[in-house]
Amino acid sequence: MPACPEPRRIKVHGARQEDLEGATTVAADPASASLVRVDVQPIGRRVEMKRGATVLAAIRAGGLESVAVCGGLGLCGTCRVLVANGGFTPPTDKEREQLSPAELSAGIRLACQAAVMADGRVDVPPESLTTPQRLQFEGYATSVAVFDPAVVALDVQVPPPALDDLRGDATRLRDAVTAAGQRVARVSLAVLASAPLTLRAEHWAVRVAVHRGAAADGAGEIVALLPEGKVPLGAAIDVGTTKLAAYLVDLGTGETVAKGAAPNPQIAVGEDVMSRIAYADADESGARDLHARLVDGINQLLGELRGQIGAASWQLVDAVAVGNTAMHHALVNLPLRQLGLAPYVPAVTEALELRSTDVGLDLAPGALTYLPPNIAGFVGADHTAVLLASGAAETRRTVLVLDIGTNTEISVARRGRLWTCSCASGPAFEGAHIRDGMRAAEGAIERVEYLDGRFEVHTIGEGPPAGICGSGILDAVAACLKAGIVDGRGGVCRTHPAVTRSPEGPACILVPATLTAHGRDILLTRTDVGEIQLAKAAIRAGIELLIGAAGIEADALDEIIIAGAFGTYLSIASAIAVGMLPRLPPERYRQVGNAAGQGARQLLVSRQSRKMADDIARRVCYVELTIHPDFADTFTQELAFGQRPEDLEPERIRAGSDDLREGGEP
C-alpha cells in the first residue's frame, strides 16, 4: 500500500473556542457497557450517550433543540417525544401528570424526564423542535412565461334587483361579468351559496374571480367573489417527501408576495415514500391519516403565509400543487398501494383540476386546485414542473436535468424529444444511513475541503459541527479521494494518520472531538463511503443509460441542470471528482434550486404552461432502469470512484487518484 500523505492540521470554520467549552465530552475510551445508542429522528442522527442520560440530552447531542419551556423540570409538557425500540426508564410522576395513560402507552414521553437505559429511538415531533431545518425553497428565475393566469379578477358593478328586474342573483352576476368582457359558462356552487349575502353586503360592487377553463370559447367559471379592492391570490405548493414549500402569488401582477416552508408532517409515520405507502396500505385509517396530515400541514403553512401579508383564506382563488406520485396521490386521496408494487403505476397520469373543498385545502370554497400530469410511477408531477421551469422541454439544445433526492429523476431533452428515468439513489444525501449524517440543519457540516494537507469544514449557522449533511458527505468523500485516504474502489487507507478504527470499519476523522458540538469525533467511515458509492453509482448509471437511450455521449450535453435542495448545495467539483456527474466544463452546469416550486408558480400564472405540462407528459419516453438489460453492469462499473474506468484495474485507479491529487497536494 502506498504511503499516505499526512494531514497537517484540521481547521473548523465557525467553531469558536468559547462555544466549545461547555460541550459534553464522552470519554474517548468508553467502557462500552455504560454507553447506549439513540437514533434521533427526524434528522436521522445516531448519538452515543452515557446510560441514564435524559432523552433531552440525547436530542441535544444529536444537534437538535427541543422545546422545553420549563427548562427540563417536567412541568410544562412541551418536550413531548415518541420513544421506540428501547429501554427507557418508566414514566415519572411528573409525566403521569402531564400525559394521559393512552399517550404513555403509545410511547409518548417527556424528553426531560425519560432516561435512556438501552439502545433506542426517539422521534421529536415538529411541534417540539425549535431548530428549524434549513428548508430551501428559493427558485431560480427561468424563462418567464407569458403572464396569463388561469384565474382573473374583474371588478363589476352588478345592477341591484328591482320590480322590473327580477333576474336571480347568479344570472345578474353572470350578465355583469359578461358585460365586463369575460364570458361565463358556470357559477360554482360555493359562489351561488355566498352571492346573495356578499352582493348585498358589498352594495353590489364586487371583484369576481373567474377561472378561465380550457373551453375553446374562453367561457369560464365564477369561483369566488371578493370585496372590491381585495387582491386575488394563488397558492403554488411544492409537496416534498420531507418538506413542504409554498408561495402566494398576486394573480393581478404575477408577483410572489409570500413564501415559506415547513416539514412534511407525514415524516412522523415514515421517513421515505415507500414506508408511507406501506403505512397507507396497512389499513384504511392509514391512508386517511396520511392524507389528513398532508392537508393539515399545507393548510398550516398557507395560514402562516397569509398571516405574513394579512390575507384571508377566501382570497386564495387558485392553487397549483406539485409532488412525486405518492405525495400527489396522498394529497388528493387516491390509492397508493399500486405505486409500491411492480410495475409501479400511478392511479392517474393526466393533469387534475379538483375543487379545493374536495381536496380539503383552505382556499376560497369555489377555487380549483390544479395538479400537473404525472409521468410514471416514480416520476411525478414535480418532475413535470421541473422540466417546465428549467426550460428543458422547450429548448433545442441538448440538456440533462437531474432532481437528486432519495429517488433521483433524470431527463434528457434533445431535438424536441424527452427521455426520463428514475433511480433509487437512497437517503445518503439526506444524511441518513451515514454514521455522523444529519439533515441540512444548524450545526451540519455542508462543506469539506482538503487544502494544503488539512481538512477545512464549514457548518450551517457557523456553529460547532454536530454532524454532516448531504453536500458535506459528498465533499468529504471527494476530499478523502484527493488526500489519498480513500482509493478508487472505496478502500480507506488504514495507515493514514487521519484514519482511526470504528465499528463501521476504518474511518477518516473529519473533525476531532475537541472541535465538535458534542465532544466526539465526526468520522467518515468505510461504510459511509460505501453508501456514497452505491448512491453515486445509481445516479451515474441512470445518466449513462439515459443518454444512451437518447443516442448521445455525455460530451454532447450543452447543459446540465441540477434541481432540488441537495442539488443546490452540492459542489459540482466534488460530484465530478467522485464520478457522480460527467466531467464537463463547469459553465455547462446550472444549479437551479427548487425548480418544482418555480414550475408550480409558472403554472399558476400561465395557461400556456398548463398546456405545455400536458405536452411534456405526452412527449416523455420513460425508461425503466430496474429492467434495463445493462443496468446492473453499468451500476457495478460506476461503483468505482473517478471518471468511468473501463474496469477496476488498480493501475488505472491509482492513476485516477493521482489525477485527483493534482493541485494543492504537497
Place this chain on the structure above:
Amino acid sequence: MTVLEELRQAVIDGQAKLAVAKAAEGLEKGISAETLLQDGLIAAMKEVGRLFEEGEIFVPEMLVAARAMRDTVALLKPLIVDHEVQSSGTVAIGTVQGDLHDIGKNLVAMMLEGSGFEVVDLGTDVPPERFVDAIRDGADVVAMSALLTTTMTSMKAVVAAISLAGLRDRVRIVVGGAPITAAYAGEIGADGYAPDASKAVRKVDEVVSGVLGDRGRPDGAV
C-alpha cells in the same frame, strides 16, 4: 504466482477482464474447467466472504468481485461437461412479487454459487407459485429478497403458498433485503434471515444441513 492464484486475486480485486483472461490462460495450460471453478472462483468467493466478514472489504467491492466471478463462470460453465461437480444443495432464489430489484439478490446467488450450491435463479417479481414449483423441482432451500417496505409482505404469501402445497417440511426458507429483520423473518415463519450476502451463505449452509438431515438423505450432513 500460479495462474490459479492470479485468477483468485483477479476475482477478489473485482477485475472482470483480467479474471476471464486468467481463466482462459489456465485452460490453455491444461488446467481443467472444474479445477478453475473449484480452486479458482469458488475459493476466491470464499475469500471475498471472509474479507467482508472481517470488515476488510465492503459491499461495493463484493459486487465487483461477484461480477468478475459471473463473467468467468460464463466462460467455464459450457466446458464442464460432467455436471457431477459436488453440490452442497439446491437453492431456489428470487425477488418476491411486486419487486424488481435484483442487485442484492444476484450477489447472494453468486456467493451461494461460489460456495458450491446449485442455484436456481427465479429472477424478479416472482409469484408464490414459482417458488412452490421450484421446491417440486428439487430445491432444498428457498431464498427470498425484498427491497421495498411495500413488497416485503409478499414473503408471507410465499410461506403460506408453500405450506398450502404441503411442502413446508421439505424445504428451508431464508429471507433478506433492506427492510427485512430477523424479527420479521420469525413473524412470517421463515427459517432464517441474513443481513448481508456473506451471512446469507452461512445461513443457507446452516439450514441446508437441517433439511437434508430431515429427509434422511445419505449425503445429508447433520
